[in-house]
Amino acid sequence: MSEHDDTPSNYASNVRAQYEAYPFPLRDPRDEAKRLVVAEQECLGKLNHFCFGGRQSFGDGFRVLVAGGGTGDHTIFLAEQLRDYDASVTYVDISRSSMAIAQARARARGLKNIEWHHSSILDLASLNPAPFDLVSCTGVLHHLPEPERGIDALRRVLAPQGAMSLMLYGRTGRLPVYAGQELMRLVNSGVDDAALKIRNARATVQALPDTNWLLRGQDAKGIVRNFLEDESNLYDVLIHEQDRAYSVPEIYDFLAGADLELIEFTSFHSDPPCFRYMYDPMPWITDSALASHVAKLPRATQQAIAEAIHCMLTCHAFYAAPGSEDRIASPEDLEMVPFFLYFDSSSLAQHFRGASGRECGLNYRQSTVHFEVGKYSAPMMAAIDGSRSLAEMIDMVRAETGGVATKSELLEDFMAFYRPLNCLDILLLRHRSVAPFREYPLEVVA
Numbered sequence: 001m002s003e004h005d006d007t008p009s010n011y012a013s014n015v016r017a018q019y020e021a022y023p024f025p026l027r028d029p030r031d032e033a034k035r036l037v038v039a040e041q042e043c044l045g046k047l048n049h050f051c052f053g054g055r056q057s058f059g060d061g062f063r064v065l066v067a068g069g070g071t072g073d074h075t076i077f078l079a080e081q082l083r084d085y086d087a088s089v090t091y092v093d094i095s096r097s098s099m100a101i102a103q104a105r106a107r108a109r110g111l112k113n114i115e116w117h118h119s120s121i122l123d124l125a126s127l128n129p130a131p132f133d134l135v136s137c138t139g140v141l142h143h144l145p146e147p148e149r150g151i152d153a154l155r156r157v158l159a160p161q162g163a164m165s166l167m168l169y170g171r172t173g174r175l176p177v178y179a180g181q182e183l184m185r186l187v188n189s190g191v192d193d194a195a196l197k198i199r200n201a202r203a204t205v206q207a208l209p210d211t212n213w214l215l216r217g218q219d220a221k222g223i224v225r226n227f228l229e230d231e232s233n234l235y236d237v238l239i240h241e242q243d244r245a246y247s248v249p250e251i252y253d254f255l256a257g258a259d260l261e262l263i264e265f266t267s268f269h270s271d272p273p274c275f276r277y278m279y280d281p282m283p284w285i286t287d288s289a290l291a292s293h294v295a296k297l298p299r300a301t302q303q304a305i306a307e308a309i310h311c312m313l314t315c316h317a318f319y320a321a322p323g324s325e326d327r328i329a330s331p332e333d334l335e336m337v338p339f340f341l342y343f344d345s346s347s348l349a350q351h352f353r354g355a356s357g358r359e360c361g362l363n364y365r366q367s368t369v370h371f372e373v374g375k376y377s378a379p380m381m382a383a384i385d386g387s388r389s390l391a392e393m394i395d396m397v398r399a400e401t402g403g404v405a406t407k408s409e410l411l412e413d414f415m416a417f418y419r420p421l422n423c424l425d426i427l428l429l430r431h432r433s434v435a436p437f438r439e440y441p442l443e444v445v446a
């Protein structure tokens, strides 16, 4: 494990002071013996599907940068997945105490594929790193006084065919949080001491009535308990001094300013979790005239409408690259192998049997997607085993129908369930030349 301990020079001192005193998220390295925190956005199967056309084997010296790695969730998960690959992970953060926790977690796991830098994202170029194939930066850029400088610095160290895995706060979804931050600023008027700010914030949280936006319509007791039990979270959410959020159009603009394009939004393990189908306004719009008007609007406008309709996107998790074309694995390539991620599909084919032409609602982690089951959806679903390619599935099901079903009918009835399940990130593709990815037990840790 190589270790650099350069003193960061280019950062907001109040932000560094916060994360030195309250490393985020709160993690105990001893827990590594019990469980691995899964940062879902960084599952190799998802990265391969969305960023590398399904053809990335993560070998040949694959290089990952985790920028603003905090206490290590994304670093550890990526390094654990890449343990037996010819690949490395580079960690960068301005908080020495956060880095110490992340390093202790890596030691507890015996991970030897991480390079550590106590450094600012804005000083990255001076580290003179080789270009990175993947840059992961979650929950960091919105804490920079000038996020544009941060994304520029990351863009400069990205390989031409590389991709970014990012998370920025969502504007409408976090309106209650900003009302809460305003309240904490008021009760902490004239207070500079961080410990006293926390004390006042705790007392205020305990006083909140159910009408407060932070609690309205939610598990009020659970939310209050979370704040009281985890001071790092309390500070990060309600007292943060450097925090902004983005609407969908602002994300497109932010990326364009750094010569990047959005590939796709992805799921994020907030509570409730955010999924890509939430960026589609159509399930909410029932009036047909309005639906046909909205359908003609640009993709970004449609996504912005969805965001403003349901107000549930507290975080925007997404993949980006210098060019977004041909990044996502395509089911038009029949050499692709469909596989499930974090979803037990064992009873699905059974549900589809006899349901041809009927609408099906699929519930997954507090979300529901609706779709129409096709005539051959059941056998196409049953043919998915994580190693058969689409071409092989089609041949197999065609033979089962005595050659009656055509290739295009079978593909269409596969797409009937592929599209909605892919919007939940639970049905993905990888090229047959790429070995299957290991799935780690999904334990949702706040």
Ligand SMILES: C[S@@+](CC[C@H](N)C(=O)[O-])C[C@H]1O[C@@H](n2cnc3c(N)ncnc32)[C@H](O)[C@@H]1O
Binding pocket: 010, 011, 012, 015, 016, 019, 024, 025, 067, 068, 069, 070, 071, 072, 073, 074, 092, 093, 094, 095, 098, 119, 120, 121, 122, 137, 138, 139, 140, 143, 144, 236
């Ligand atoms: C909210 S935490 C997120 C940690 C981690 N990415 C995660 O998702 O678990 C933000 C982190 O960004 C780091 N950070 C803030 N500004 C930074 C900068 N200019 N350079 C490097 N790290 C920075 C903080 O020290 C903190 O650890």
